[in-house]
Amino acid sequence: MTLSIQQVTKKYLDFVAVEKLSFTINKGEIFGLIGQNGAGKTTTFRMILDLQETTSGTITWKGKHINSINRDILGYLPEERGIFPKMTVEDQLYFFGELHGKNKNELRPEVETWIKRFELEDKRRSKAETLSKGNQQKVQLIASFIHQPEFLILDEPFSGLDPVNTDLLKGAILSLKDKGTTILFSSHQMDHVEELCDHLCLLKRGVSLFTGSLIDLKKQYGKIKLTIRTEIPKEELEKLEGVNSVQVDRNQYILTLKNESYAQSIFDFITNGTYIEKFSLDYLSLDEIFKDKVARVHV
Missing domain, CATH: 3.30.70 (Alpha-Beta Plaits)
Incomplete structure (x- = not known):
């Protein structure tokens, strides 16, 4: 296994956001974390990213505590989108890649590949503020994995995308999986989770109602x-x-x-x-x- 979450609880004073949550994700797997708004998904993501401390329990990556790993192996697309409006598409991608320790020569093949794949070639010198919402989202998505992370977290990646761009994104996710990237993502659109994930965790008010394979969940009902x-x-x-x-x-x-x-x-x-x-x-x-x-x- 690569990511292991064991009996993790997060409390804010008297409010329990996540309670005794446990699941594991294997290398190169796409794992779905699903639940209603307020179920504890984003809190879980932030604890995995070590942006928030756990109240109790442990989170490890390849056996090492999550706060001791090299942060450059991580990629994150937050639900709250945020790119620099005055920066061009191309400069934006280089900037985020360099934040993760890559130089321009290392990044150039990836930048060129993903700009072409996401049909942004005619927008590469455009400022982000001039792009459509869908194209802005594509830029931020590429920025989350331009440095080729080992582990990628995608929080509601399909939100607001039209069917054509949704298919582009699905193709990108599967391509990253094929290269060995471990992916954890959430989506309110269950058909996307069902299409992409073999395993998942279903949360309600911070408590896991089910953790395991999709087929095992379906077999519970017959x-x-x-x-x-x-x-x-x-x-x-x-x-x-x-x-x-x-x-x-x-x-x-x-x-x-x-x-x-x-x-x-x-x-x-x-x-x-x-x-x-x-x-x-x-x-x-x-x-x-x-x-x-x-x-x-x-x-």
């Missing part, structure tokens, strides 16, 4: 999401044994089952020896699980 396309009316489907709820989604129904064992009897009833256009049994999405966990669990 395959209870049944999507069907049938002429049978909704009212009749709602009466079937094992059906908790039925939603209409355009020209199909989405049934939530008590458990997946009811799927066979529902299939037999719906088909009754006849053709059915669609019958698909699957796990709940991370978004659906997140909403259920947060709604049901009291901490």
Whole structure:
């Protein structure tokens, strides 16, 4: 493992922001830290970055206490964006790279690669204040990893990006992973977490509701999401044994089952020896699980 968080608690007077939090991240892994606003995500990031001290517990990187490591191995994209408005795109990237101990010759290939990849070639000499919000965000993202950190923290990196730029960012994150960068990120958009992460931690008011692999989280619920396309009316489907709820989604129904064992009897009833256009049994999405966990669990 590279990053290890063990029984970490952070208190502000009588308020507990994070309580006995534990998880580990392996080298080259993308790990998601998810939760509602105020769940303790940013506080956790700041403790990992040694910007705030823990009240108790330990945070280590490759076995060394986090406050003893070389800070240049870290990269951070905060949720509160901040780049220099009067500085050009190119100068900005060199500046942030040099802050982490790199010289211009070392940085030049990275600057050129990422300016081209993020489609900023015609903006390289433009001041940041003249850029669109999306392009400003791309610049700050590049600045967070231009020095090729071993460990990168991204706090809400997709916020405010259009679909095209979101795909550019996802590609960049996966590219960094392939090169061995260990990445920890948060996002309120669960489809992004589900697409990029193998492991995650779900926080509510500073307490972990689940830590582990995405598939293990889904298996807690089982395959209870049944999507069907049938002429049978909704009212009749709602009466079937094992059906908790039925939603209409355009020209199909989405049934939530008590458990997946009811799927066979529902299939037999719906088909009754006849053709059915669609019958698909699957796990709940991370978004659906997140909403259920947060709604049901009291901490």
